[in-house]
Amino acid sequence: MSSLSGTEERVSMPLLNEPAPDFEAQSTHGPIKLSDYRGKYVVLFSHPGDFTPVCTTEIGGFAKYQEEFEKRNAQLIGLSVDSVPAHWAWIRDIERIFDVKINFPLIADLDLKVSRLYGMIHPAASNTSTIRAVYIIDDKGILRAVIYYPMSAGRNIPEILRVIDSLQTTDTTGYTTPADWQPGDPVIVPVTPTSGAIENEEEAKAKGLDYKSWYLRFKDDGRHS
Known part of the structure; x- marks a missing residue:
């Protein structure tokens, strides 16, 4: 109050x-x-x-x-x-x-x-x-x-x-959204205790991710995957 x-x-x-x-x-x-x-x-x-x-x-x-x-x-x-x-x-x-x-x-x-x-x-x-x-x-x-x-x-x-x-x-997906995001844009795969960090670009590509750094990975909008 x-x-x-x-x-x-x-x-x-x-x-x-x-x-x-x-x-x-x-x-x-x-x-x-x-x-x-x-x-x-x-x-x-x-x-x-x-x-x-x-x-x-x-x-x-x-x-x-x-x-x-x-x-x-x-x-x-x-x-x-x-x-x-x-x-x-x-x-x-x-x-x-x-x-x-x-x-x-x-x-x-x-x-x-x-x-x-x-x-x-x-x-x-x-x-x-x-x-x-x-x-x-x-x-x-x-x-x-x-x-x-x-x-x-x-x-x-x-x-x-x-x-x-x-x-x-x-x-719905557990993913987060970057700056200026609009529906349909790539989303961010957060680093969590269950997902872990992906340390290299090859491993990220194998999982269908766009690798920028070990803590920043993008993927297509999860609602459309």
Whole structure:
């Protein structure tokens, strides 16, 4: 729980690879509970406020990619400290501006309960608004990734999809993904106690691997092998 220290407020942060804090909240889809989405990936994202320009483009962007999130069994959930009526008025304007349909819920976190639970209030950035944050929670309810953005920079929605693709590839195959990886690109065969290190290029080639060093071996995307 958050505590005060002088004039600053300490922010409690959920930790990666631990269960995501459960919550119940009012939203544009009525009362929702995080644990009700177990079995799906959840992308929980906060925005500083309704009827603000950068946030408007982001909600429109998430709406544009809704089908892509659905293909990955991922549920979008937005959040700000505004009310449900304000959310609905804003949604109608966003749908008009971008010619999209917003089918995911927006949480009305008026009491800051969820915002504080997830460390979305950063006093140095704003005392009254949530920062731009993205929390990727897997189908078992485990927090797998957190991404923060400054107030001035809108999010890159394809990058959030890419992170989900990477996590799901690792969950399915055990392989990890390199910088700038996209689905279909080669993946990394991690060095583990069971896999061991491959010390020479000939041995790697015999196993169908692209050998760069004893600790860096690539192979074709495991989902397509």
